[in-house]
Amino acid sequence: MLVWERPEPPNRPVPSPLNRERIVRAAIQLADADGLEAVSLRKVAAVLGVGPMRLYSYIASKDELLDLMVDAVHAEIRPVGDGWREVLRSLAETTRQAAHEHEWLADLLGGRPRLGPHALARGEAVVAALGDVDLDAIMPVVTAVDAYVIGAVRREIAERRAERATGMDEKQWQASLGPYLERTFATGRFPALATVVRDAAHLDADHTFRIGLDFLLDGIEARISR
Template sequence: MLVWERPEPPERPAPAPLSRERIVRAAIRLADANGLDAVSLRKVAAALDVGPMRLYGYIATKEELLDLMLDAVHAEIRPVGGNWREVLRSLAETTRRTAHQHEWLADLLGGRPQLGPNTLAGGEAVLAAMDGVDLDTVVPAVAAVNAYVVGAVRREITEQRAERSSGMDKRQWQTTYGPYLERTFATGRFPALATVVRDGPHLDADETFLAGLEFLLDGIEARISN
């Protein structure tokens, strides 16, 4: 029986009350602080000041714990809007915002299908907003938005981690590697790249994400209008 349908053990008020919700919240706090490597049933039990064996009555494996964590943060992803375009934009923006609040989420997005109640509620909201659009368009359109968000979020989180690891922010990186690029572009071997770097728009992460999202939504709208 899947964890979503398996009943919890009866409450035990002493020495420390437990529930799946308390276990999941403790795991999320650990992951928010130190990433998914900080999460194990043993470490979560220690954070709750209980023995590891007590957790097995509620959660059988670490994979179940990760599924529950992922669904718990999906409660923060609530796509809303008055039409399909607004709802898909809201889905993308709230997913991205949630991933930046819970950086470990980027490591789990795009994995196997999630079947938790919060995840299903978000999917229902998106599909309900696209009622009236033929399913041959709905399915790949929603998949395209999800794929765009997963790719963008993972790139942003990876860049943030690399920045922290290197100790260099964007300005320091440009100062370090800018002269090399100028020398390379001066050879004339990469004229298109040189033009983009020197004359192209220099968008920040928010602007880049929203611009790409609008391109994608424009394409979906064109398909629906045909």
């Protein structure tokens, strides 16, 4: 039986009451502070002031704990809007916001979906907004938006981690590469790339995300309007 369907143990009078919600909240606090490597049933139990074996009455494994953590964050992803385009934009932006607030989420997005109740509620809201779209196109459309968001947030989180590891922000890193790129472009071997690097607008992450999302939504709209 999946964790979503398995009932919790009955409440009993103990010094430290426990339930899945408290366990998941403690695990998320650990992950928010120090990443997924900081999450284990032993460490969660220590935060809650209980023995690790008590947690196994509620959660069978770390994989189940991760599933519950991801689903809890899906409660923060509530796409809204009038019409499919606004809902898909809201889906993208709220997913990105959740990943920035919970950096570890970027490591768990993608792959086989975690179909907990909050994830299903999120999916229901999105699919319902696509009610006028051809039935066979609904999942490819949602998958395309999800793939764009996952790729974008993983790149952004990777940049954030690189900044912490190197002590250089993106502009400082780019400046450190400037002399090398100037020498390389001076050879004339990369004229198109040199033009873009030198002359195109250098957008921040927010603008880059929104423009890319516009490109994607414009393409979806053109396709489904045929």
